[in-house]
Amino acid sequence: MPQQASMAFALPGGETSKPSRKRPIDLVHLTRETFGNRALETEILSLFSRQISGIVNRLSQANADERVRLAKSLKGSARAVGAFRVADLAESIERSPGNTKLLSELHPEIDDVRDYIAAITR
Incomplete structure (x- = not known):
């Protein structure tokens, strides 16, 4: 059975992708971390998406x-x-836990990541 292509290389133009901090998820980094295993990438991203939702909700209420x-x-x-x-x-x-401005900056980044994960794992 042929191995599925990793996300970084299954998407159009992915074969020429370079590491990027401009995308919500650096797919080249993810592919390296998962050894190109698409099923593992999908599973990890799904877990991460659920985890970040819980953490972000708790961050604003936390001491x-x-x-x-x-x-x-x-x-x-x-x-x-x-x-x-x-x-x-x-x-x-982590360095400035009292800075609520950072929390407000985090929310749109989390939304971007979750949207990106949803788009690439369909």
Whole structure:
């Protein structure tokens, strides 16, 4: 049975994709992390999408210590899948848990990532 192409290479133009922080998910990074296993990519992205929804909802209600813990968890997961803008914002929240402006910046990034995941995993 032939192996499915990874997301980075199954999409038009994917064969020439370079790592990018401009896309919500860096598909080249994700492909490297999953060794090109499309089923694994889809599973990981699905789990990540569910995780970020829960974390973002809890972040705004959390105290500073909990916010640091949640942001650290989000940062690690986001970096693992290649959601580098989310990871960078999570790191900023981890460093400045009282900065509510960062939380408001995180929401549209999360929406972009979730929309992107939905589009590429159809």
